Amino acid sequence: MSAIDQTVSYSVTGHVAEITLQRPDAANAFNLPMARGFLAAVTRAVTDDDVRVILLAGAGARFCAGGDLASMIDAPDPQAALAELADLAHQSVRVLDAAGGKPVVAAVQGAAAGIGMSFVLGADVVVAARSARFVTAYTSVGLTPDGGMSWLLPRVVGQRRAAELLLTARPVSAEEAERIGIVSHLTDDDPLVEARTQAAALAARPAEALAQARRLVRSAWSRDLSAHLDDEAATISRMVGTEPTQALITTFLRR
Structure with a gap:
């Protein structure tokens, strides 16, 4: 396993590239170093001919709590910092969407909020622990969606439900997320174990x-x-x- 910018780890096993967010003490919230590292990791996975499946995970108790609000507010120019963060995240969204024949699997535990939820919505297969919670988050702090959420969420759950989730930012339980199509598989155990099984099975298919x-x-x-x-x-x-x-x-x- 190798580290990318110390915030993202990358490894390849059995044709599966495993990309893990590595800021567990900050709930894997996206700051600029992580956004750069994540873009480097997904680009590496998509361009590696040995990789057939991409697996996204988050270290610690939470998958990803969204953008790092503290780093945005503390920046000399918050608007410029957020614009750069969104641009880097959106480059990653585009790379993953255009990953060709490489399905994207996400393993979710704890919170998947904001940009973290956007990356989940862009995956092809989502494995979640029953403890997982999904929250759009943005409007609760006066922000608007990014990461493609306002485009992806209606396509996953329908326009009316997507509008409700974005406007209210209420948490969605793992059970509800499975029912409305955000989650593919629920597990009582560590979701990464089941996600690795799903990824390996996909890597073995034509x-x-x-x-x-x-x-x-x-x-x-x-x-x-x-x-x-x-x-x-x-x-x-x-x-x-x-x-x-x-x-x-x-x-x-x-x-």
Whole structure:
């Protein structure tokens, strides 16, 4: 395992890149060093040909409490500091969204708030402890969403519920988060254990099929049904002509 800017750790095991926020004493709140380290880590994972799955985690009792408000207020120019922090976080959101065939798995314990919740919403698979809590947070301190939350949350839970969660900033329990689609799997144990199992299982599946399935799901948000159907038809017909897919189909038919 290697450290990136002492705030983010990075390791690769079995084609899974594990990226862990390492400010547990500050509830893994994002400050500028962490934002830079996180961007470096996700960029490294996406560009590493040995990596097939990206796993996001937070050290300590909480996944991520959002932005580090204390560091923002103490900055000589709070507006400039927050603009830089948001820009770095948004670069990471873009990198993860465009991760190609590398599914993103998040392991959540304790609080996932603000930008922490945004990164959860951008993941493909979310494993949460029953102790986890999700909170948009921003409006409680007079701020507005960032990290793509106002774009991602309506797509995950629907516009009306997203508006309610952003306007009230009420905490969402792990059970409710699973019910409304924020969480994929709940666990009574350390969520990182189950998240590693999920990530390893994804890393063992047909890589190109996962790549194209992930691309199709994400591209569906920005185009009409007819264009999407054309893409689906072209993709599945192309895939059936590849040697790995033909081998998998042959094995399936011989069962």
